[in-house]
Ligand SMILES: C=CC1=C(C)c2cc3[nH]c(cc4nc(cc5[nH]c(cc1n2)c(C)c5CCC(=O)O)C(CCC(=O)O)=C4C)c(C)c3C=C
Ligand SMILES: [Fe+2]
């Protein structure tokens with residue numbers, strides 16, 4: 001039986017208070033994140049990491065001093081592996097490669113090589129492609145695989161922003177939270193869904209990063225599946241961490257608008273598929289407090305997918321469709337081609353881009 005290694009990508013998070021600073025150093029010295037000339041990046045990246053450590057540590061302290069991301073990703077990996085092996089056509093094993101904290105690509109590439117698969121499938125736990133997330137992880141993986149001597153056919157599932165099964169699972173969670181929120185509100189209070197995605201510096205999007213476009217596609221697909229006529233909803237962007245201009249509107253600005261309109265909000269994280277500091281602290285603590293301060297008449301949240309069976313099924317179907325499809329893979333996996341306006345599929349241009357950034 002053929003062996004297939006499915007490598008799940010995510011960002012990673014500190015596993016102890018002492019890991020916060022080195023984790024942030026790994027993040028801010030990544031050329032995909034800090035787009036400055038190579039000779040200043042190590043210095044500037046460490047400087048920014050040092051300055052960010054206090055605020056980030058305070059957030060992780062609320063979560064017991066560590067990110068829950070690895071445990072949640074391990075659960076997703078186990079569930080996905082179990083579902084994939086039900087078919088019996090091949091032997092699947094899931095691996096995890098985090099970008100900025102352990103287990104990272106080098107250790108995972110060695111583990112994959114030791115297992116001896118016939119092929120590898122890279123599966124980002126980012127539904128939308130961004131050069132800062134999936135793109136960066138692919139570059140790190142390719143370098144690590146070369147160092148580990150892992151030379152088996154490797155395919156990349158670059159994004160699934162509009163995948164109907166992914167959108168249906170997300171819509172089901174939104175509907176459940178929407179009904180629960182509505183039941184707790186007076187009938188005259190309007191309820192607005194805020195689809196909150198991680199932000200990006202505007203300059204990255206202007207240089208062709210398809211992330212914002214793909215976030216819009218996800219929201220359109222989820223709203224389409226919800227099928228609620230006249231649904232009051234908006235897209236907004238959270239987690240701004242640098243002083244440059246980031247894409248908007250910000251989640252804060254949408255809370256202000258909701259306060260002005262006297263509308264309650266249901267916040268749905270649309271670019272994270274696992275709970276972590278940016279959902280459990282930023283959305284559940286910081287934005288909730290801000291909403292209360294502004295007088296927003298109700299604040300509710302849709303949980304992230306984690307190991308929701310509908311999400312695991314969507315991932316399994318994406319993997320199986322990828323396995324069955326001989327074409328070079330990208331958003332084809334979601335049944336759609338990368339949009340013409342971005343020219344080639346983004347990952348096809350990654351290596352050139354990586355060289356440009358370094
Ligand atoms: C310039 C900085 C950053 C960009 C661009 C960015 C993009 C980006 N990030 C995610 C998802 C996650 N980010 C997480 C943590 C995190 N991200 C940044 C900075 C940028 N992210 C920082 C500094 C941190 C650390 C936490 C903090 O200091 O606030 C995480 C994991 C956090 C955890 O709790 O484990 C995720 C996941 C996406 C989807 C994205 C762009 C598309
Ligand atoms: Fe981030």
Ligand SMILES: [Fe+2]
Nearest residue numbers: 158330331345
């Ligand atoms: Fe693609």
